[in-house]
Amino acid sequence: MNPDQFYAEVGRRIAARRKSTGLTQEALAATMGMSRPRLASIERGGQRLPLHVALTFARVLKLDGLAALLPSSGLTDAMVDNEIRVFGPSGGVSDKQLDQIGEIYRAVS
Numbered sequence: 001m002n003p004d005q006f007y008a009e010v011g012r013r014i015a016a017r018r019k020s021t022g023l024t025q026e027a028l029a030a031t032m033g034m035s036r037p038r039l040a041s042i043e044r045g046g047q048r049l050p051l052h053v054a055l056t057f058a059r060v061l062k063l064d065g066l067a068a069l070l071p072s073s074g075l076t077d078a079m080v081d082n083e084i085r086v087f088g089p090s091g092g093v094s095d096k097q098l099d100q101i102g103e104i105y106r107a108v109s
Contacts, residue, residue, distance in 0.1 A: 008044070
C-alpha cells in the first residue's frame with residue numbers, strides 16, 4: 001500500500017467512526033482543536049496525520065487503540081506494562097524510536 005492509499009484509508013476510518021457516533025465534522029474538529037477544513041482534508045486522505053494526532057483521534061473517538069484507525073499492515077501493537085510493543089516485521093524500528101512512540105502514547109493517553 002502506498003502512502004497516499006494509507007492516509008486515504010486512515011481518513012475513511014476516522015470519517016466512518018465520526019459518523020457512527022453521530023458527530024459532525026464541526027464537533028469533532030472543535031474537540032480535536034483543529035479547523036473543520038483540516039479535518040475534512042484528513043478524512044479525504046489529503047493530509048498526513050502525525051502519530052500524536054492519530055492517537056488523539058483514537059482516544060476522542062473511543063476506539064480500542066490506534067490499530068483501529070490503521071489499515072492492516074501485518075503489525076500488531078499492544079500495551080505491555082505501560083510500554084508499546086510491536087509484534088511483526090519492525091521495518092528497522094530502533095529501541096529508541098519505540099521508546100519515543102511510547103512517550104507520545106503516554107502523553108496523549
